[in-house]
Structure formats: C-alpha cells, structure tokens
Amino acid sequence: MTSMEIKTGSAPSSRSGGDDSGALLDVRDLHVEFHTRDGVVKAVNGVNYNVSSGETLAVLGESGSGKSVTAQAIMGIVDMPPGKIPQGEILFRGQDMLKMSNEERRKIRGSKIAMIFQDALSSLNPVLSVGYQLGEMFRVHEGMSRKQAKAKAVELMERVKIPAAKDRVNDFPHQFSGGMRQRIMIAMALALEPDLIIADEPTTALDVTVQAQVMDLLAELQQEYNMGLILITHDLGVVADVADKIAVMYAGRIVETAPVHELYKRPAHPYTRGLLDSIPRLDQKGQELYAIKGLPPNLLHVPSGCPFNPRCPKAQDICRTEVPPLVPVTEQDGTDLPGRGSACHFWEETIHG
Amino acid sequence: MAELNKAEAAEPADETPNVSEVDAVDAATETEAVAAIEASVERGEPILQVRNLVKHFPLTQGILFKRQIGAVKAVDGISFDLHQGETLGIVGESGCGKSTVAKLLMMLEQATAGEIFYKGQDITKLSGRALKAVRRNIQMVFQDPYTSLNPRMTVGDIIGEPFEIHPEAAPKGSRRQKVQDLLDVVGLNPEYINRYPHQFSGGQRQRIGIARGLALNPEIIICDEPVSALDVSVQAQVINLMEKLQDEFNLSYLFIAHDLSIVRHISDRVGVMYLGKMAEIGSDQSIYDHPTHPYTQALLSAVPVPDPEAREGRERIILTGDVPSPANPPSGCRFRTRCWKAQDKCAQEEPLLAVPERFKSSDSPVAHESACHFAEEKDVVHAA
Amino acid sequence: MPDLTKTETADAPDQAAEVTAAEPRNGAGAVGKPRSLWGDAWRDLRRRPLFIIGSLLIVLMLVVAAWPGLFTSADPGSGDLANHFLQSPNLTHFFQPDWFGYDGQGRSIYARVVYGTRNSLLVGFGVTITITLFGGLMGMLAGYFGGFWDSLISRLTDVFFGIPFLLGAMVVLNSVDQITVPVVIGALAFLGWTQITRVMRGAVITNKHADYVTAARALGAGTKRILLKHILPNAMAPVIVIATIALGTYIVAESTLAYLGLGLNGISWGSDINDATQNIRNNPHVLFFPAGMLSLTVLAFIMLGDAVREALDPKLR
Known part of the structure; x- marks a missing residue:
C-alpha cells in the first residue's frame, strides 16, 4: 500500500487547496494497472468523476470495464502488488487520499466513506453474530462498551427495517436471507454515518422483488443522511431508477x-x-x-x-x-x-x- | 443431420430480420395477434406434457440411522404443455423450483410423483436403453458457461461427445466434419476444434454449450438461465443465435430465467412459478400485459426498466418480506404471506390453476390460467 | 501470449472481431494455438527453478539406480579390512572408490551409496504406484458412488489411520522370513494407501457435482465414461502432487525400517546408516554420505511436488 504515495509524486500543495467545485469526492485522471505474468493489465486509464453530498452517481459498465477497480482504488483496497496507481488524484473534501498516510486514510475509510459489496454472505464473518459485527464499528472507532455497542446494533438493524431486530441481533449471517444480509451490510456501512457510500452491484445477487426493497431502502437512507452515493452496476434498469447522473x-x-x-x-x-x-x-x-x-x-x-x-x-x-x-x-x-x-x-x- | 448442411449456408445471426414475431402491440391488433400465436402454437399434440410433477427432497437427521424429518417441496405439483417449435418461458425467483423442473425434465433427478409425457410416452418410468433414446431428443443448455464445459477436453471432444455416447447418431468418419459444421452453425470458427474452453470468453463458451446441445438434432432444448452469466452486450448475441437456431431446426425451448424482459422477448408462452407451484401461465401478452395473479403483478412492477420516464408513470408494488422456506410452505395459497389481497379464504383453500370464472367468457388475453382466488387484471408494465 | 490469429479468421469477419477482442480475465488471451490445461502447467513448470533442480536430481538418481556400474568400478559388497578400515574421504578423488572413504568393513562408501540407490528408489516408486492405483481406485469408488461404499471405505481408512505407520510396518516385516523389495513395498503400501484414498475421494466429490458432469449425464453418458473422461482427469491434479511428495517419504520409511533392523537383504542407505551409528563419534563420514543421499533424494521429490502443485493450482494462475 505504501507504493501509493510514492507513485503519485506531484506537489503536496494541492492538499490544502480547497476545491471550488464543492464536490465531496473528486477523482481526477486516475490510472490503475496490474502487473501480471502475461503483461500489464490497464484496468483504469484516466477516469474523472465527482459526486456531491446527496447526489447519486451511477457508474455503468460491463465486466472488465474498470468500474469496480476504480471504487477499490477510492477505498484503498486494491492489492498492491500486483496493482499500481501510476497517476491520478482522489480528492475527498479537497484532500488527495493517495497522498495521505495509511493512518489518515484508514480514518477516512469506514467512518467517512463506506462500501457495500455484491456478495453479502462472504463479506460477513460467518462465525461472529451479526450484532457483534455491527457493534464492532462502535467499539473500535468510538470506544463503546459491549452493551452499548449491542444496543447500537439493534438500533441500526431497526434502521434498515429488519423485522424483530431485538431477537435476531445474536443470529449468525447464514440464518438471514439474501435480502436481509444485504440490509445488514447496509447497516454496517451506515454505522458511523459516512459522507459517502460506494455500492458495488448491491442488488445483483438478489431477486427482483427483494432488489426493489433494498434499492428503496438505500435511496431513502441516502436522503435522510444527505450522503453521496456511488452506485456501480451493469444493470441499465437499476441505474434508471435511482441515479442522478451516470458515467458509462x-x-x-x-x-x-x-x-x-x-x-x-x-x-x-x-x-x-x-x-x-x-x-x-x-x-x-x-x-x-x-x-x-x-x-x-x-x-x-x-x-x-x-x-x-x-x-x-x-x-x-x-x-x-x-x-x-x-x-x-x-x-x-x-x-x-x-x-x-x-x-x-x-x-x-x-x-x- | 441434413439440417446442419442447410444451416451452413445460412447467414450469421446479425443481419436477417426476424419477421415471425408479433411486432407492434397496440390494442387494436392485440386479439388478432393472440389468435396468430395460438394458431402457430396449437398444431396437434404437444411434444411435451408435464402433469402434476412433484419433487420433494427429504430432510434427514441422524448419522447412522437416518430418519426423515421433513421434505423440501422444491416442485409441488406443476403441469404444463410444450408444443413443437414453441418457446415456453418459466420465470420465478430463486428457490421457486424452476431449476429443479429443468433437472426433472432432463431426468437428472427422479420425480417424486407425476408424469412427463414426451410424445405421449411417460419418460419418468423409463430407464436404460429406452431412456437413452429419449435423451437424444431432449437436450440442455446450462447457465454457467465456465463450469459446464470440461476444462480438460478440447472443444472438438466436447461437441463430439454426444456422438460417442450415441454412436448411432453419426458414423465415426463423419464426426469431425459434423463438429465443425456445428461450430459454424453457432458462429464460431470451425478451426477452433482443437482449442480448450479456457481459451474462449464467456459468450463463446456459451456458443460451444449450445453446439453440444444441438449435436444430436434434438427436438426440445431446456435452457436454464442461458444468458444470465453473460455481459449485457453479449446476451443479445446469444439470444439472437438461439432464435435463429429455433427457426432453422424447429426447436422447442423451455426457457428458464429470472430476467423477465428476456423471457418476454424470446417466449411464446410464459409460466410464473412461486414456491414450487405455477402461479400463472399464458401467452406472453396475457402474462405481461394482462397479469391477473398478484405475484406476477408484483414481479413485473419490480423489474427495473431502463427508461426513467416510463418508470415514473408506472405503479410499483413493493412486496414485504422474503420468500418462505419451501420446507415449510404456508397453508392454502403459498403467496398469501406476502400478498396485499390475502383474506381468510387464502389461508384455508388452495387456489387452483385455472382460468378465473369471471374471465371465462372473455376472448381477450386476460382469459388465461391463474391460481388466485381474487384474480383481477392489472397492467403494471405500461406507463399510466 | 500467442499472437492473435488474424490471418486464420480473415475470411470470417464476424469471428475475427471476436478473436481480436479476447478474454481479459484468465490471461488465456486470444484463441491462439490449442493450449490444454496440462500443457499450460507444463509450460509453467519448465520455467520454475524448483522443478528444474528437482527433476534433474531425480533423473540423475534414476540413471544411477539403473546403471550403477557406470558410476563406480568398486564392488560395494566386498571390503578390504586390512587396507581400508574406516578411511577418511578423499573429496578430490572424483568417482574413485575412496571418494567418500571406507566403512568399518573396508567397503567403499561411494560404491555403497551408488548401489543403494536402486533399492531405495524401487521401494519409493513401487509403494507410490501401488497406493496411487489402489488408493485412487478406492477413493474414486467412495467419492463417486457414495452411500454404502463411501461409508465402508471411509471407515476402513479411519481404521488404517489409527495404526501407527512405522509400528505397523515393523509388525508386518517381523512376521516374514525374508525381507525382499516386494515385501517392503507391500507392507508400506498396505499401511499407506489411505492417504491417497482420502485425497481422491475429496477431489471426486468436488468434481462429481460440476456442471460438465451433469451435462454428460444429461447426454446419457454411462458411469465408466463419466468417471474416466470427466471426473478422473480433473481429480488427478491433487493426487499427483500428494503422490510426488509421498514418494520421498516412503524412501525415508524404508531407511527408517532398515535402521531399526528390518532392512532389505541387500544394499540400502538405511542399513548403512544403521551400521554407521556404531562409529559415529570418530567417523561421522560413514553416516554422512548415505544420510546425505537420502535427504537429497527426498528433497528432490518434495521440490518437484511443490513445483507441480503451484503449476496445477488454478488459483495461483
């Protein structure tokens, strides 16, 4: 991960320069490549986009279009190596995340920017109860006690409309249906009230009737918290429903x-x-x-x-x-x-x- | 295999416009169009008749002495017909039993009860040689083009395998040529015969899977989500290919999918499944333009439509809750736990799949089989 | 990455487009020349130093085992106590009888190491081939047919896993009159087949539910075809890896038995190691050379096995 700072060596002054566009997140000329045995895979070749508070940007593309890699670069979860970010800036509230120290970036990730993945089952730890995993956020980031954290977890589960949240807080991920698991993922992303949520194909694995429920919930919560939302998808239908603007x-x-x-x-x-x-x-x-x-x-x-x-x-x-x-x-x-x-x-x- | 030679001369999928489908659908031509479909569909006996098909997977407990404690009612009494040259779409959410239906028709699972008649013969009772003979006529295209081809066999071996299993289908000397013809038919270069599956992309692999399905010149092809694993831009290529092949070889498709738009595009008739039962079945117009079962209406209204303006005019029905477990389905109507119309009757009495009484006299597409006590028409697809 | 086959497909523009735009993910690239998975693994193997060193060593061992006379003119069996009693090695006398020195009976250690190779490799290969065939078959039966056969074979493997390997082998070898190569092979294979059975069973079960097997069943393929054409080729990879590494350990097992006094009638590294321990304080060289050869052989097989595993494992591609 340290290669990030080195590779992007441009003047550090841009860090302080408050951005006039007022965008929450501004990605500028981002490049990501992967060095494999067969050669250099240029996954992202100069992507620019921005998203403001309360706005939904949909990033539309097929497999291999680089839509997910861009999001991973924003979250700082690109595997390096083989990944590499040779150039570009990711400005969060005007600050280039690629130039931050790991510690600074870690603080932003999770508390300011959260991500929701496609496969909720593999994103949740199967041996820990849902309540424990939801409460973890509060224990780690806000130093709450176990009891307080659990109460918070129940509150979050009610937030994302999981029925009988109090009774289910000690259940394990496999005891929930696909739609409910995705709600738990959303609850987890919301835990620290982030400014920006990145959702990578959040409803692709779900059935249509459940898909509609989850997208509605996401849109509702976004309005309530006035968050920015980056929705990554291949589905032109899902995009039409919720996006404000689209990048193909x-x-x-x-x-x-x-x-x-x-x-x-x-x-x-x-x-x-x-x-x-x-x-x-x-x-x-x-x-x-x-x-x-x-x-x-x-x-x-x-x-x-x-x-x-x-x-x-x-x-x-x-x-x-x-x-x-x-x-x-x-x-x-x-x-x-x-x-x-x-x-x-x-x-x-x-x-x- | 004379058909194959014909196909060789035919153009690749892209150009030839397909005229046989019903094009513009407005109210005036609607009944006419339905009549046309019915005429094209109902020529004599159906090629495949499914009657009260049931598949229960036993749930057992205990290590040494296994004892049955229940059953997952994956398919619980469904019936439908499939005619020559027709496409019957089956839609439903995950867990509704649609893939189990495919496995039962392919005789990959033994049905718990019910019959499957292929040209009047019940194939659930067949075994050995007789079953093998029937298999020649019913083939399958799988969902995942990455796992459905043996990675250690060449494309030639994969497509040629049907001939090895059914040697009477093609004399040994002609097999290589036949495989190359098949590659050509599905739009792949015949010179690829010695390549391996991992050298192809998803769309190309699915073409290989289709070529394998075609090899024995079957009459029926069961397609289990054949395009859902493909990229959007490649899906259309494969759908077009399948339609072209249907016309060329007069195939009957059972097209199982969760994507309602694609099912409408390719199907002549559509069946909607919920929790192991058929909720509603009828022509594509009946189901999409005149749905009478609340589940179908909810399903259709939930489909995200790639048109923000049409979207805003449409009514949306958002169902609450999840699909109940097929091991313990609700009494009476299975949909009642999520249905906004549910009344006491729905819990006590199971609605039968039949044309609802109130529509029986109607000759519009609204008169089709629907398993609901309170069936009423509701157009959820078109903008108000 | 082979070149794109533009010329090949020039007559079919539709397909040319498909070929030039190839799959980005698996690195297979364009549909070039036929490339089987085994072929890919082989190409990959050829570039691995582990594989090259390991296989060169093994080839050398095989040649030594087959034609020991090519490497030494000395007789490993007869010694000259008067002239050569416990002589130190002369490391510059390459391939000479006194290269590694002489043992307590005045025999050339170099010659004994050379002639001992054959028995060690015979036992190693013999056991591995036997357990791969028998254990593989059992694993296939258990994995494919399941139910009663699976329960029976799985319980049987559990029983064998309960027997301490060396102790069991000692009991078996103690009960025979003459310890010959086939007897040692039989004893070790008898106790070791379950290892392969377990691996094979798991691999078969994984592949049994693969879509391409379902596809073959839907075509009406019989059990024999499904097992031999579809399941076996895909289940082989882990078995090959385990067998390669096991080969080295069976050579060690033979030596251990010989050290414990249950050695082959004939020359073997194990019995030499046994003999050498009597004089280990004053003459470590007598122990060093047979033990060194043993370690080198085992190492060679383990290196080979590791390289093969990395080449065959699709997750590492």
Whole structure:
C-alpha cells in the first residue's frame, strides 16, 4: 500500500487547496494497472468523476470495464502488488487520499466513506453474530462498551427495517436471507454515518422483488443522511431508477457522462446506444435484438485509438488511430448541455443524427 | 443431420430480420395477434406434457440411522404443455423450483410423483436403453458457461461427445466434419476444434454449450438461465443465435430465467412459478400485459426498466418480506404471506390453476390460467 | 501470449472481431494455438527453478539406480579390512572408490551409496504406484458412488489411520522370513494407501457435482465414461502432487525400517546408516554420505511436488 504515495509524486500543495467545485469526492485522471505474468493489465486509464453530498452517481459498465477497480482504488483496497496507481488524484473534501498516510486514510475509510459489496454472505464473518459485527464499528472507532455497542446494533438493524431486530441481533449471517444480509451490510456501512457510500452491484445477487426493497431502502437512507452515493452496476434498469447522473465506462475509460434522463433519451456514444438497444423491453415484444458485435476488450491488449472501435458500427480510420477525449456535448446550435460528455469522435452524429 | 448442411449456408445471426414475431402491440391488433400465436402454437399434440410433477427432497437427521424429518417441496405439483417449435418461458425467483423442473425434465433427478409425457410416452418410468433414446431428443443448455464445459477436453471432444455416447447418431468418419459444421452453425470458427474452453470468453463458451446441445438434432432444448452469466452486450448475441437456431431446426425451448424482459422477448408462452407451484401461465401478452395473479403483478412492477420516464408513470408494488422456506410452505395459497389481497379464504383453500370464472367468457388475453382466488387484471408494465 | 490469429479468421469477419477482442480475465488471451490445461502447467513448470533442480536430481538418481556400474568400478559388497578400515574421504578423488572413504568393513562408501540407490528408489516408486492405483481406485469408488461404499471405505481408512505407520510396518516385516523389495513395498503400501484414498475421494466429490458432469449425464453418458473422461482427469491434479511428495517419504520409511533392523537383504542407505551409528563419534563420514543421499533424494521429490502443485493450482494462475 505504501507504493501509493510514492507513485503519485506531484506537489503536496494541492492538499490544502480547497476545491471550488464543492464536490465531496473528486477523482481526477486516475490510472490503475496490474502487473501480471502475461503483461500489464490497464484496468483504469484516466477516469474523472465527482459526486456531491446527496447526489447519486451511477457508474455503468460491463465486466472488465474498470468500474469496480476504480471504487477499490477510492477505498484503498486494491492489492498492491500486483496493482499500481501510476497517476491520478482522489480528492475527498479537497484532500488527495493517495497522498495521505495509511493512518489518515484508514480514518477516512469506514467512518467517512463506506462500501457495500455484491456478495453479502462472504463479506460477513460467518462465525461472529451479526450484532457483534455491527457493534464492532462502535467499539473500535468510538470506544463503546459491549452493551452499548449491542444496543447500537439493534438500533441500526431497526434502521434498515429488519423485522424483530431485538431477537435476531445474536443470529449468525447464514440464518438471514439474501435480502436481509444485504440490509445488514447496509447497516454496517451506515454505522458511523459516512459522507459517502460506494455500492458495488448491491442488488445483483438478489431477486427482483427483494432488489426493489433494498434499492428503496438505500435511496431513502441516502436522503435522510444527505450522503453521496456511488452506485456501480451493469444493470441499465437499476441505474434508471435511482441515479442522478451516470458515467458509462468501457475498457477503463469513461466514454459518456450524462444526467440520467438525458442518457436514456439521447445517448451520445455508440456503446451506450448499443447497450440500450440490445436489452429487450418488458412492455412490448420487440423484433430481433440489436447486438453489439464482438467481445469486450482484452485489457492486456486494448485496441489502439478508441477502445470500442472494433465493435463500433460507426468506426472510421481516425477511430483506429486517435483516442477520443471526453468532450462536452452540446445541442446542435451549440447550447450547453450541462453534465454531458462523450468520448467519441462522432458524438455529434450519434446524438443528433 | 441434413439440417446442419442447410444451416451452413445460412447467414450469421446479425443481419436477417426476424419477421415471425408479433411486432407492434397496440390494442387494436392485440386479439388478432393472440389468435396468430395460438394458431402457430396449437398444431396437434404437444411434444411435451408435464402433469402434476412433484419433487420433494427429504430432510434427514441422524448419522447412522437416518430418519426423515421433513421434505423440501422444491416442485409441488406443476403441469404444463410444450408444443413443437414453441418457446415456453418459466420465470420465478430463486428457490421457486424452476431449476429443479429443468433437472426433472432432463431426468437428472427422479420425480417424486407425476408424469412427463414426451410424445405421449411417460419418460419418468423409463430407464436404460429406452431412456437413452429419449435423451437424444431432449437436450440442455446450462447457465454457467465456465463450469459446464470440461476444462480438460478440447472443444472438438466436447461437441463430439454426444456422438460417442450415441454412436448411432453419426458414423465415426463423419464426426469431425459434423463438429465443425456445428461450430459454424453457432458462429464460431470451425478451426477452433482443437482449442480448450479456457481459451474462449464467456459468450463463446456459451456458443460451444449450445453446439453440444444441438449435436444430436434434438427436438426440445431446456435452457436454464442461458444468458444470465453473460455481459449485457453479449446476451443479445446469444439470444439472437438461439432464435435463429429455433427457426432453422424447429426447436422447442423451455426457457428458464429470472430476467423477465428476456423471457418476454424470446417466449411464446410464459409460466410464473412461486414456491414450487405455477402461479400463472399464458401467452406472453396475457402474462405481461394482462397479469391477473398478484405475484406476477408484483414481479413485473419490480423489474427495473431502463427508461426513467416510463418508470415514473408506472405503479410499483413493493412486496414485504422474503420468500418462505419451501420446507415449510404456508397453508392454502403459498403467496398469501406476502400478498396485499390475502383474506381468510387464502389461508384455508388452495387456489387452483385455472382460468378465473369471471374471465371465462372473455376472448381477450386476460382469459388465461391463474391460481388466485381474487384474480383481477392489472397492467403494471405500461406507463399510466 | 500467442499472437492473435488474424490471418486464420480473415475470411470470417464476424469471428475475427471476436478473436481480436479476447478474454481479459484468465490471461488465456486470444484463441491462439490449442493450449490444454496440462500443457499450460507444463509450460509453467519448465520455467520454475524448483522443478528444474528437482527433476534433474531425480533423473540423475534414476540413471544411477539403473546403471550403477557406470558410476563406480568398486564392488560395494566386498571390503578390504586390512587396507581400508574406516578411511577418511578423499573429496578430490572424483568417482574413485575412496571418494567418500571406507566403512568399518573396508567397503567403499561411494560404491555403497551408488548401489543403494536402486533399492531405495524401487521401494519409493513401487509403494507410490501401488497406493496411487489402489488408493485412487478406492477413493474414486467412495467419492463417486457414495452411500454404502463411501461409508465402508471411509471407515476402513479411519481404521488404517489409527495404526501407527512405522509400528505397523515393523509388525508386518517381523512376521516374514525374508525381507525382499516386494515385501517392503507391500507392507508400506498396505499401511499407506489411505492417504491417497482420502485425497481422491475429496477431489471426486468436488468434481462429481460440476456442471460438465451433469451435462454428460444429461447426454446419457454411462458411469465408466463419466468417471474416466470427466471426473478422473480433473481429480488427478491433487493426487499427483500428494503422490510426488509421498514418494520421498516412503524412501525415508524404508531407511527408517532398515535402521531399526528390518532392512532389505541387500544394499540400502538405511542399513548403512544403521551400521554407521556404531562409529559415529570418530567417523561421522560413514553416516554422512548415505544420510546425505537420502535427504537429497527426498528433497528432490518434495521440490518437484511443490513445483507441480503451484503449476496445477488454478488459483495461483
């Protein structure tokens, strides 16, 4: 973990520089790579995004898009080695977490930023009772007694609407259903009232009816505590429900950013458009599905130019040679579309054509 | 295997638009469309008839002298038909027994009770040679393309294995060619025949699994969550391939999935399962546009739709609680513990799967089988 | 990472796209040349120093065991008490009879070490092959068929685990008239097969429920095919690792028995070690060379086993 500080060596003055955007978390030009036997896997290649208090940012991408690795870098849980962060900044309330000491970072993690994982069963310790694990936070971070901590645990379980919390506080994780376990994970993340929650595919392992319950709970708690929420998912449906703004990732880059309504109405990147077209609809029977051809990219050999070019129906010569930067997207007459950006050489045709 | 040669000439999945499906669905053409489906579906005897199928897994206690203390009622009396060339979708949440149904149809589990008729013959009673012969006609595509292919066999051996088990299906000399034809049919390069599964990505592996399923020229393919392990952008490729193959080989699919959108896309008829029972079954329009069972309505309303605007106009029914344990299901209607309509009757009397009395005279898609005492129509999918 | 097969697929553009964009996760990369898992393990092994050193040593031992006459002209059996009684080694006299010195009966220690290799390796390989075949078969039966067979075989292995290995072997060897190589092999295998059975049983149970086995059953495959084509190749890896490491320990066991006076009729490192202990204070070299060879052999097999395990373990890939 110590390699973090060394590798990012830019001037330490930026630490004090209060950020004018007022963002809670600001990720700037983040790169993450993994050194494996077969070569260097470039998992994240220059990601920029920010999230403010009370705001929900959805990071959308398929497996290998780098969406989870970005979150792990924010949490400081990337395994190093083989992982490495050669450049970038992760500003939390204006302070670069990559330049902090381990101790400082540890304080932020858990108490200011919390994470919820997909697989609640493997994230909970099977041999400790749920109440003990929930109370641990208070004992370690706030020095409470055992009894106080347990009372707090019951309170938290009631918070996330676990029925009969008092009776179940001494139960073990395997005695809960999948949905209830995910609630416990949420309770754990909430324990110290963090400013930011990162949820990595929080409902993917759950059934639809339970999924809806859990997402609703998460949204409700977020409002109540005015937290920032980063929701990492591959599911375009889940995103549409809860996100304020969306960042679409492909091959370790952000290829499109947009407010949620805009993205679905007028995608400005062929990948986003392809994804939207390739999912069948619930409310009517469609014709043959549109399919994005080819396979997701191999991160050992990301195609030159735009990483999406081998699969893109619009690809031209320029796409094979030049990496398109994330540029602001405007109306046809040049009016600003706030929050919108696209990393496509032909974004104008994609959105307006 | 004459069909394979035909397939060779056919185009890859992408271009050819599929015209056989029912396209735009608005109120005016609706009944017409239903009639069309019914006509295409009901040609003679169903190829597969399932009657009161039951599978209980015994729960035992004790080490030396095992004694049964109960049973997990994974499948508890379900019935349905599958016709030639048709896709029947089965949806339900985890633990509803849909995967057990697949295993029972594949004769991978012995049914506790009930019958499965394949062309009029009850296959649950078969064994040995007769069973092996039936197996040729019922094949399966598995959920996980990573674990369903033997990592130590080449692709050629994997796809060719059906021929080794059923030598009468193809003479020895022609097998290599047949395997290469199959690779071509599923859109893989025939030269990959000597490669190993770990050299392929998830989507390609699932194509290999499909090729294996096709090898014996079956009439029925049971698909257990065939795309849920794949990336979104690859799912569409595999779904399109499956539809193309269905048209080419006149296959019948039993398509088991939890993704309701995909099931609607591919299915002609859909059955909704809850806790080992069929809650509702009917044409895709009946289920999606005119659901009458509260569970189906809740399920449909909970599906996250990738369209924020349509979303806002839709009613959402959020169920409370979790699915009860199949070892100890509620009395009467199994859904009553989570149902907002539940009354005393629901606890005492089990609702039968039948067309509800009040809709019997109707000729709209609302008249379909639904196991609810208080069945009423409610459109939860379309924005108000 | 093999090169992408662009030329191969040029005629099928659809597939070319699939091939160029390959799987990012497992590092298998593009669908290049056929690469079996065994092949991958072998490629991986060839680059490991542990494997290279271990296998070179083992090959050397095998050659020594097969043709001891190539390495020494001295007769290991006859000694010259008058001239060579407990002579110290002459470490510069490579391959000469007095290289390692002479023992208490005036026999060349070098020649005895060379000729002793055969019996040690014979016992090691003999026991390992026997227990792998028999124990593997038992483990497969128990794991695959379960129920009654599993209970029977598992209880049987429990019984054998209860017998102290060396004590049991001593009892067996004490009861025979002549201790020959097959007798030692039989005794050690009789007491040692359960180790492989347990490993094999576990591996078979894991693989029995794999989807590809279900797929084969759905096709109508018979028990024989499922066991031999699907389960066995996938269950072999842990058995190979355990067997390789066990081979070394059986060589030690043979020597231990010889040290305890239950040695083979013939030359063996163990009986030499036994003899050497009488003079250990004044003439440690008599002990050092046979004991050193024994340790080196065992070490070679353990190194090999470790390297194989790392190459075969998919989690380390």
